[in-house]
Amino acid sequence: MMQRSLLLALISLVFAGAATAQAPQQQSQPDWPCRQVRVPELAVASVWTGPPLDDAMKHWREDQTIGDLVVRLSQRRTPIDEAERLIAQFAKSSADRRKQRLTTLFAGVYERMNDERRDVVNGLDRFGRRLKAMAEKAREETQTLRDLQDQKPPDPEAIKKASEALQWRLRLFEEQRRMVGYVCESPALIEQRFGALARAIQQAME
Template sequence: MMPARFLLAAAFAVAAGGAAAQEAARLDPDWPCVQRKVPTLTPAAIWTGPAIEEAGDWRDDEEVRELVNLLSQRRVPQDEAEATIESFAEGLPAEERSARLTLLFAGLFDTMNAERSEIIEGIERYARHQKALVETIREQKETVEVSPVGTGSEAEQQLFWNLRIFEERRQSLPYICEVPRLVEQRLFALGRAIGTVVSE
């Protein structure tokens, strides 16, 4: 068991860190990342091809739907995804090429933009849980502070574990905050690859 004085010092550090994070995110208290939050993307920021609003419903095209499901998965290497796009384009009749490739981008945009928004919402929930945990730690710290010397071991143990959970979550935050950017980067790259074969 850690000494109470160490736990109290750690609790103060947690509280200070929480306050600093809140100050840094004062414009959006639920956003804990250093990256600027962009809740949703727009096609115009990514796509320079034909208007996707006029492409129709990509879900009605079975082949496009299957490609969207495949290419939107980040586990599929980027070079493999781009090769799949080229192969798909090569097999299309000239009169269908632009329309169906635009449909493919529309499906990828809908799917990956929705995924990215869900990830952002998850990060915000994560931040709210961390704030709630800080409040719990503060309350437990006060309990430990007023406990007579040599007592309060249960409160100290609870404080220790909550501090540990908080710190583990805090350390994982930079990696979590990168995920929306990774989805965005992949969508940009796929859009560029599709745009290239559309213009050929």
């Protein structure tokens, strides 16, 4: 059975780590588990200096070629160098309508990747809520173990079972917490790819 002092030290370490991971979160978003600021929408104005997108946003799905290309460009399994090649080919095939069609293409890429980022951010909120629920359950089990250890006379079998349950809970919590740094990179990766595609599309307009 884990000694009480060691168990309490482990609990403190795990919960301190969770607090550190969530320290900069916004007060209005208490479930957000990441160090990064919660930004669910892509900032199109920071990467796009081309024509207005209002009309293109309404009609990009009507062009099957553009729709298919939007899917390929948005998928992370398509390497950026291949995406740039596809954009250049599309620009060349668009002839005198190049600027208009590239604007429509960008509108599709923006909408699709913005939806993806929003879904990822919402998923991270759910992940944060799950971490909080796991931490609260561990706190409850910690208190149960303390109460059992303080009983006179103590019940060794009950203490053993409670300790084993808590150790399992803490291991599970720590495994999930270690994932935070990795999963929190997803919105930034989407934004980086979006920026690279925006630059490639605008360069193809020149």
